[in-house]
Amino acid sequence: MNFKSFGRSWPASQGSISGSIGGVCALTLTAAATGATLLGFPSPSDISAGRFLGWRASSPYAPPPASPWAVSLTYAIQADLLANQSAFAPGEAAGIVRDTLNLWTDAARGRVTFTEAPWSAVRNEGPAPPDQWEGPGILDWLSGAFPGTTPGWGANVEVFSVPTGFTITSQSLTFSMNPNVLGFTVVNRIGSRTIVSVDIYLNESFTWFDAEAPASASGGANENNQIISYDLRAVVLHEVGHAMGLDHPNQAVLNGSWNISPILFNPGDPWSSSDLMHSVYTGPRSSATLDEVGGLAIVHGWKSPVDANGDGHIDGHDITQVLSDWGGNISHPRGDINFDQVVNASDISMILTNWGAQPESPGDPANWAPTTEAAGPSTPIFRECYAAEHAPAAHRPE
Ligand SMILES: [Zn+2]
Numbered sequence: 001m002n003f004k005s006f007g008r009s010w011p012a013s014q015g016s017i018s019g020s021i022g023g024v025c026a027l028t029l030t031a032a033a034t035g036a037t038l039l040g041f042p043s044p045s046d047i048s049a050g051r052f053l054g055w056r057a058s059s060p061y062a063p064p065p066a067s068p069w070a071v072s073l074t075y076a077i078q079a080d081l082l083a084n085q086s087a088f089a090p091g092e093a094a095g096i097v098r099d100t101l102n103l104w105t106d107a108a109r110g111r112v113t114f115t116e117a118p119w120s121a122v123r124n125e126g127p128a129p130p131d132q133w134e135g136p137g138i139l140d141w142l143s144g145a146f147p148g149t150t151p152g153w154g155a156n157v158e159v160f161s162v163p164t165g166f167t168i169t170s171q172s173l174t175f176s177m178n179p180n181v182l183g184f185t186v187v188n189r190i191g192s193r194t195i196v197s198v199d200i201y202l203n204e205s206f207t208w209f210d211a212e213a214p215a216s217a218s219g220g221a222n223e224n225n226q227i228i229s230y231d232l233r234a235v236v237l238h239e240v241g242h243a244m245g246l247d248h249p250n251q252a253v254l255n256g257s258w259n260i261s262p263i264l265f266n267p268g269d270p271w272s273s274s275d276l277m278h279s280v281y282t283g284p285r286s287s288a289t290l291d292e293v294g295g296l297a298i299v300h301g302w303k304s305p306v307d308a309n310g311d312g313h314i315d316g317h318d319i320t321q322v323l324s325d326w327g328g329n330i331s332h333p334r335g336d337i338n339f340d341q342v343v344n345a346s347d348i349s350m351i352l353t354n355w356g357a358q359p360e361s362p363g364d365p366a367n368w369a370p371t372t373e374a375a376g377p378s379t380p381i382f383r384e385c386y387a388a389e390h391a392p393a394a395h396r397p398e
Pocket of ligand 1 (some may be wrong): 277
């Protein structure tokens with residue numbers, strides 16, 4: 001069957017039909033390809049129409065400007081983040097958060113950047129923002145330190161640590177830190193396309209460590225190979241992934257959505273527990289994967305990662321791009337197609353495998369339906385991310 005979407009037909013020829021959910025065929029690729037899922041699990045028809053969530057470079061109600069669709073976000077970190085953790089010196093946890101933001105800038109090939117906000121971290125708490133989404137919290141504002149500003153809900157992305165049992169109410173929805181949850185992320189949005197403010201909460205009742213610190217050879221496990229502490233980089237990377245507009249691939253089909261391949265943007269890829277956005281903690285991580293890089297390309301309508309020179313065609317010009325980045329010490333090299341931090345022959349191999357393709361990102365504004373920017377619900381999306389394997393659920397009672 002063909003599924004008309006993204007302004008073109010998606011053939012079933014990439015794989016065999018392995019199942020049918022809600023009338024949508026799920027395809028299984030014969031290759032070991034896996035894909036990314038978009039935040040809030042938009043339906044295939046919503047994806048086709050460009051109704052999925054991301055940061056928008058211009059006003060909340062307008063499409064992003066023409067390429068380059070660079071997005072500049074502010075962030076703020078709770079001053080005493082994870083201060084109860086013996087593994088971290090004062091300020092060390094905040095430094096790890098900053099590292100992860102830089103890693104996401106890398107994954108976005110430099111198109112999403114983060115700048116520390118001048119004001120304190122502010123929880124998105126209460127029935128509505130004081131006046132606007134971004135801006136100093138009411139206490140900072142009353143102090144007079146930020147003349148000419150309007151009080152708001154702080155920075156675009158904020159990171160806090162709280163204990164199990166912590167509860168917050170945001171726009172009439174109440175969230176709790178459940179005992180087997182390493183963290184949860186609250187995404188405030190306007191309609192079905194626009195993320196406006198994200199709060200990340202880490203569970204300080206767990207024991208945390210930095211897998212990249214010299215004294216962390218245990219990997220967080222004890223002598224019986226049981227996990228006793230959790231890699232802060234892995235979990236913050238994952239939570240910021242939600243802030244970037246990505247969701248849990250292993251929960252996509254259950255929620256009426258699907259996973260989309262990161263190279264040609266084909267729907268119906270399976271999920272993998274090796275994805276950074278897998279809902280369950282799988283051990284230390286130091287980067288996003290190609291699936292997440294492709295997910296960012298979908299969310300923001302960028303060219304496919306394999307279209308290294310960004311001309312819409314996968315051809316010899318992309319090999320030229322790889323060769324020009326070969327071995328170079330540059331930031332965000334587009335020639336690192338598979339995002340393994342090395343520009344080498346495996347990147348050229350991916351060009352050859354996909355030679356002649358002209359992948360279209362569903363996030364390309366050319367594929368959007370015209371008048372749906374503000375349509376859809378505006379209640380926050382809440383994602384919790386798990387310490388141990390169990391059935392996925394949006395909310396569980398204590
Ligand atoms: Zn998650």
